[in-house]
Amino acid sequence: MWSKAPVTLAFLQINRNRKLLMPEARYDVIGIGSAIVDILARTNDDFINAHGMVKGTMALCTAEQSKLIYDRMGKAVEISGGSAANSMAGIASLGGNPAFIGKVGKDHLGEVFAHDIKVGGVEFLGSLGTKPTATCHILVTPDGQRTMNTFLGACTEMGPEDIDEKKVADAHVLYIEGYQWDTPQAKAAIRKATKASKGAGRQVALSLSDPFVVERHRGDLLGLIKDEIDILFGNEDEIFRLYEAGDLATAVERLRGAKVLAVMTRGAKGAVVFDGQTTAAVDAAPVEKVVDTTGAGDLFAAGFLFGFTHGRPLLSCARIGSMAAAEVISHMGARPEVPLRDLLVKQGL
């Protein structure tokens, strides 16, 4: 078990000088996650229901199920995705210095993933698996909501041998996807990475990823959060399910025991940050039209962690998160279309 960051009101107070208090690091954030290429198509609610999908969630698929969905779905767009990878791309777009660990196949989509992550300014510490590159068939309904069907492929081959401990130790924050709990070997990789990060006095962040991930791995996740996580990202549904809470007050009470800095996104209602003592809310950044919510949580985390690793006050971190999320939901695809750095400057954040 590793020491946890002092998550008290002091957290907020020292915040302005956080950058100064942190030992130097090569990376702002290092993310571990599934290296996925998204295949997005617009659809309607009937298609979602007819195929037994649960709107707004992620389901795991076999290669055959994936093919079936592809054959039935409409004209698609292929864009690099993957939750943690999207977050790292967002941090790079904001001007930060992230790295990403993930596994792709020796195929066209693997090249696409590697290209996009590198040119986006993320150091790609990935390796090649023997299975095909993971794909996520994403159906976007007219309300902008996304429903995901993931074939993990080469991602299931990620294990401890993919973790370069020195590089993990050289990042201010280690960022982990909850999705990794669905691939058994990945857990060993995460344990190794967490140990390296904690050993270097760094902080570990976890994104809960999906309500069904929370349901499938609740016990595991609660233990991990209690023992090793410093910063927890999740939406309202995920955090409420994790702590079996029916309202914000109950959730906050249970988060207090977990001693984490919790960042809860609430869609159009904005976000709530809880530092163990105080809760503070920020509004969602205005969006002209919600086109596709894919990547909203990933980009919120990106903005927050960019601010966090650049010494910004927590509320400012959350505002940068809101801004990044607003950009990504205004178009198809889970990575920013314009340099977020420009928006940051333009909006005076």
Added chain:
Amino acid sequence: MWSKAPVTLAFLQINRNRKLLMPEARYDVIGIGSAIVDILARTNDDFINAHGMVKGTMALCTAEQSKLIYDRMGKAVEISGGSAANSMAGIASLGGNPAFIGKVGKDHLGEVFAHDIKVGGVEFLGSLGTKPTATCHILVTPDGQRTMNTFLGACTEMGPEDIDEKKVADAHVLYIEGYQWDTPQAKAAIRKATKASKGAGRQVALSLSDPFVVERHRGDLLGLIKDEIDILFGNEDEIFRLYEAGDLATAVERLRGAKVLAVMTRGAKGAVVFDGQTTAAVDAAPVEKVVDTTGAGDLFAAGFLFGFTHGRPLLSCARIGSMAAAEVISHMGARPEVPLRDLLVKQGL
């Protein structure tokens, strides 16, 4: 040489009953073109200039040049493209009944192309080549302009054996891309298709595609237009270059000699239709923000030909073209994101 349609004022007058005057056909339009997957990335003017590209045009590339551009370009989106293929997808999206003839490779992008064209409602009469599927690396500048770099791959293998004369004869309109003049075997395929179409009393439409295509093949194109083309699509630059005209009056005078129905797009200035005697102009449909002009001409042609094969007056055809073009330039990628049929109904067209 084949008889040409009566392109006189009568063309406009009989227009309302055109559908009734046309012999029945299985397809509204059958398109022949390059089967291409677009790889789009945003960039700035410096990148375009530094790589010796001419903004707004198409350049042919080797596989090696393509790879070099890909390595240097930013995060990309892969979306099915190809000029005539985009037009056929547009006609299907409007509720029409198009088919497409083109050649893809036996690879991932070939599957992507085939999937997108089929689910879009276009009958795909394509076949498999031995070379890789064609790609077009498209750079989109902040002004929304697109600059294209095409590796033709399997498209160069298309020849007369790919033309099913019965199917071509069973379409009201045969639609040909000017781009096909860059692949020598394709010309023989087009001659075969044109013969089949004309023999069945159908009409043949040609899109000039690109100013450099016009420069490279001016003589060939002028001969073809004079002898066999009934409907000519081009933008101002292309048509002016083709007829070596410095202004609209001169271009129109020279078009009169060609005896074609000419549809000239003029970007934000709208479009001009010339039936051999009368010119009529339509405004561009309003667009909130020009995101990416890729496919603007293709979708204008789609809208026009949908109207044309459904008995609409020529000005109404042009208005449907403007509407379809406005939709496609409001997002990344060259095919409609929403069913154009819905817009048609909504806008009372």
